[in-house]
Structures are given as C-alpha cells and as structure tokens.
Amino acid sequence: MIYFSFSFAVTNTSFCTESKECLEYELVCKTDEYEVRHLTPTRWVSTDAEAYFMGVGAALAFRRLFQYINGANDEGVKMEMTAPVLVKVPEETKLWEPAVYTLNFPLPAAYQDKPPAPTNDKVYFTAMPDMDVYVRSYGGWMLSVTSRLHSHLLTKELERVRASYNHTYHYGVGYDSPLKLLNRHNEVWYVAEGEPVLSVHCVTPKLSNCCIIGRCEVKLY
Secondary structure: OOOOOOOEEOOOOOOOOOOOOEEOOEEEEEOOOOEEEEEOOEEEEEEEEEEOOHHHHHHHHHHHHHHHHEOOEOOOOEOOOOEOEEEEEEOOOOOOOOEEEEEEEEOOHHHOOOOOOEOOOOEEEEEEOOEEEEEEEEOOOOOHHHHHHHHHHHHHHHHHOOOOEOOOEEEEEEOOOOOOOOOOOEEEEEEEOOOOEEOOOOEOOOOOOOOOOEEOOOOOO
C-alpha cells in the first residue's frame, strides 16, 4: 500500500488567497531568477485535452475536473476547490499540430488516501512523487504566450547554472480564479533531475555553509 504524505496548509500563503487548502512546499533556495522547492508525494485528479493552444486545452479540461469536485463521482461528494491548478505542457510541439495538455487539481486533504472514483472515464488520478522543482513566478494571466515566455526565461537561467532538469515538459501553475483581476500569481515549474543546482546568490533558510554555483548540500536547522 502506498501512503501519501500530503502537505496542505489551512492558513494560505501570501499568493494563495482564494482556496482553503493550498499545496505547501519546502523552500530550498531563492534567487532573483528562480526558486528551488521540495514537494512531498501528493495525489491529484487529472484529465487530458488536445488543443493547439494551452489556454484552450486547459479550459476544456477544467470543466471535467470542476464537474468531478462538484459531485461527478461515485459517491456524489462535493469538494472545495484547492490550489494550485497545474497544466502539464509538452515541450516539443509543432505549431501546425495540436498538443495534449494535462490539467491537475490537488485532491483535498480528506480525499488524499481514498478519493471517490470519477464517473467520467476521461478523469483519473495522478500520484506525484517526492521531487524538487525549479520555479519562476509572474503576475497577470497564465496564457500560452506568457507561459512560453517565462518557461524560456527559466530554462535560459537553468542552462546558465548547468542545472539538470526534465526537458520534455514543464508545468504552468495558476493560483487564482478568473474572477480575480489584480495581484494574480502564476508560476512555471521544471522538475529537477538529481540534486538541484543552487546559486551563489541563493537565499536559503538557516544555511550551514555558503552555496556556490554547482551541486551543493543545504542543511536546514
């Protein structure tokens, strides 16, 4: 049996203001260009949509997941919306071909171990493993063009510090509902491969020693 050590906070972070349950993370390192975060295993509800643009695919997929948390499951359970919403975006796509986008909602705390089964066969569960992610944050709206821009800026910095990460996809991450107009918060995530690369400019909680560019061990007290 697999047990999920889920990390949610009832007290929201500064940019998670509309959901009672938000995914927590351990901040490993923060620079002017990116953060390194550690995530514990969590279960998500997911669905796929094929589209030419991320925004279109995400809108189609969102409807299915929203129906699931509003009772389209075998127990008829209604769940509160959690945050963030993750869109898995494939990297190698051609302009003239549609891509498959995967939308994910984190399941609420009460349903991490035994979530009710979806009634729609296009909705399924994803078990996210223990992992480190490189994160770039930005405001405004999470559109195809803005997501691509900030993913490019993040990969440019990761290449500069010679970080090893999964190049086949990234996550577009949104924390806000469409009704929120100001102080919106979005992110781009790349999954680190091996130990994350930290920078000489990183700010880390209670460092035991200084970090240099390259792979280094950070001890938290």
